[in-house]
Amino acid sequence: MLVLVSYDVSFENPDGKRRLQKIAKICENYGQRVQYSVFECVVDPAQWAQLRHRLLDAYDEEVDSLRFYFLGKNWQRRVEQHGAGEAYDPETDVLIL
Amino acid sequence: MLVLVSYDVSFENPDGKRRLQKIAKICENYGQRVQYSVFECVVDPAQWAQLRHRLLDAYDEEVDSLRFYFLGKNWQRRVEQHGAGEAYDPETDVLIL
Numbered sequence: 001m002l003v004l005v006s007y008d009v010s011f012e013n014p015d016g017k018r019r020l021q022k023i024a025k026i027c028e029n030y031g032q033r034v035q036y037s038v039f040e041c042v043v044d045p046a047q048w049a050q051l052r053h054r055l056l057d058a059y060d061e062e063v064d065s066l067r068f069y070f071l072g073k074n075w076q077r078r079v080e081q082h083g084a085g086e087a088y089d090p091e092t093d094v095l096i097l
Numbered sequence: 098m099l100v101l102v103s104y105d106v107s108f109e110n111p112d113g114k115r116r117l118q119k120i121a122k123i124c125e126n127y128g129q130r131v132q133y134s135v136f137e138c139v140v141d142p143a144q145w146a147q148l149r150h151r152l153l154d155a156y157d158e159e160v161d162s163l164r165f166y167f168l169g170k171n172w173q174r175r176v177e178q179h180g181a182g183e184a185y186d187p188e189t190d191v192l193i194l
Contacts, residue, residue, distance in 0.1 A: 004166060006103060008132040010181070035105040035134070035162055061180045065132050068177040069101060069166060080165040083158045084107070 002075035003048055003068055005031070005039045005055065010063035022058045023066075026051065034085060099172035100145055100165055102128070102136045102152065107160035119155045120163075123148065131182060 005027055009020040027033065030051045031041030043051060052068070059066050071078045102124055106117040124130065127148045128138030140148060149165070156163050168175045 004101070006132055006135050008181070034164060035103055037132070037134070038103050038164070056179060059180060063181055065181045066179040067131060067135070069168065070175045070177075071166065072175075078167045078169075080167075082153060082163040083156055084105070084160055084162045 001043065001045075001048070001073050002071040002079075003031075003041045003043055003051075004071060005041055005051075006067045006069075007037050007055075007059065008065040009037075009059070012063055013060075015060070016063075019058060019060060019064065023055060026054045026058060034081070040079075098140065098142075098145070098170050099168040099176075100128075100138045100140055100148075101168060102138060102148075103164045103166075104134050104152075104156065105162040106134075107157070109160055110157075112157070113160075116155060116157060116161065120152060123151045123155060131178070137176075 007023055009023060010016055024033070024037075027039040027041065030043055030047060031039045034040050041048075041051060055066055104120055106120060107113055121130070121134075124136040124138065127140055127144060128136045131137050138145075138148060152163055
């Protein structure tokens with residue numbers, strides 16, 4: 001299934017930059033970065049449970065925002081992409097940014 | 098239906114800031130900003146056609162990225178939100194950022 005992970009990390013406190021890097025690094029292990037703070041992750045339920053746990057552990061619930069969107073197995077018909085970085089398939093391709 | 102709109106606007110050329118503001122302004126007319134460059138838009142097919150047209154007209158296909166994710170009518174079960182800005186319903190609530 002495809003899970004879209006998007007995040008906003010606050011730089012209000014000095015730890016923000018570290019959290020941003022950590023969250024991006026976690027996502028990189030499970031999916032493809034498609035925009036600066038958006039990852040598309042093709043995961044099975046066990047991988048998703050692990051990814052979710054790691055992200056919730058890394059963010060600051062007081063100031064950061066984490067959003068997960070479940071696009072399911074037939075996610076291709078739910079995604080439309082335009083411009084830079086378009087035309088790749090997260091199940092088969094690697095996106096060079 | 099809920100359409101998630103996410104964008105990356107490049108600041109490579111001096112027009113980037115203007116495009117970013119324009120794209121955000123277009124999205125504000127159709128949905129709720131949930132993160133810095135992510136909007137959730139509850140739209141009917143006619144509104145979606147209009148929104149899509151305006152966005153594709155405003156972005157620079159060479160350097161910007163626009164992504165649309167179609168969450169359908171039963172989108173509530175496809176969204177999970179954590180942290181800042183959580184617990185609002187784009188069909189009924191206004192989010193104060």
